[in-house]
Amino acid sequence: MKKLILIPLLVCLCSCHNINHKEKVISAKQQLNFLKAGFETPPLEARPRALWAWVDGNFDKPEITREMEEASRMGMGGFDIWDVSKVVDENNIVPAGPAFMSDEYVDAICHAINEAKRLQLDLGLIIASGWNAGGAWTLPEHQTMGIFRSEKIVTGPGSRKIKLDFPVLPDDRDRCGAAGSVHRKENQFFSYPTPVKVC
Numbered sequence: 001m002k003k004l005i006l007i008p009l010l011v012c013l014c015s016c017h018n019i020n021h022k023e024k025v026i027s028a029k030q031q032l033n034f035l036k037a038g039f040e041t042p043p044l045e046a047r048p049r050a051l052w053a054w055v056d057g058n059f060d061k062p063e064i065t066r067e068m069e070e071a072s073r074m075g076m077g078g079f080d081i082w083d084v085s086k087v088v089d090e091n092n093i094v095p096a097g098p099a100f101m102s103d104e105y106v107d108a109i110c111h112a113i114n115e116a117k118r119l120q121l122d123l124g125l126i127i128a129s130g131w132n133a134g135g136a137w138t139l140p141e142h143q144t145m146g147i148f149r150s151e152k153i154v155t156g157p158g159s160r161k162i163k164l165d166f167p168v169l170p171d172d173r174d175r176c177g178a179a180g181s182v183h184r185k186e187n188q189f190f191s192y193p194t195p196v197k198v199c
Contacts, residue, residue, distance in 0.1 A: 042075075044077050044120065044121075044122055045077070046077070047075060047076055047077030047078075048077060049076065049078050049079060049122065050076065050079055050080075051082045052067075052080060052081050054081055054082065054083050054084075054097070054108075055084055055085070055094050056083075056084075056085055056086055056095075056097060057083060057097030057100060057102075057105055058097040059097055059108050064108065064111060064115065065115055068112070068116065068121060069119060071119075072119040072120070072121055077122050078123050078124070079123055079124070080125065081109065081112065081123070081125045082126045083129040084129070085129075100129035101129075141185075147187065148167035148168075148170075150165045150166065150168070151164075152165075
């Protein structure tokens with residue numbers, strides 16, 4: 001009686017094990033096919049995106065369409081529109097366009113959104129203008145700043161009042177956060193002994 005019970009149980013366990021093994025083999029093959037298909041035709045979220053600089057609001061609707069169509073043709077996933085000011089343009093090659101978030105600017109963003117839907121691209125927008133994501137509404141004390149120094153050599157020991165001169169600003173101060181020097185504050189004072197020269 002015990003032998004009769006064990007044999008059907010053993011046969012049942014073996015057949016269940018074989019079925020599960022076949023399911024695992026099929027599942028691994030399906031996963032491989034899924035992975036292969038993902039490389040051949042990646043989903044939108046896996047495709048490369050680009051920061052799309054609209055320099056000083058310089059854009060053109062037909063050019064927006066052309067660039068988005070090219071991006072789609074090349075397999076890109078989309079763009080993030082980024083309104084930035086030109087840093088170096090001595091000959092004024094790049095003319096300024098409409099002001100950031102003006103009616104004309106918003107109309108161009110809407111055009112880009114509609115084109116993105118048509119071409120099945122992802123589209124984002126950096127919601128502030130400028131390299132530091134600031135704008136005219138950003139208070140001077142919250143804007144990008146540069147750190148500059150001045151120094152004075154004194155002899156001691158003793159205590160004295162010393163006035164430090166305003167630092168000499170570099171010629172390219174627009175690039176290092178000191179354009180206009182609208183806001184300034186004293187940050188740190190350091191004093192340290194200079195090495196003694198020995199003959």
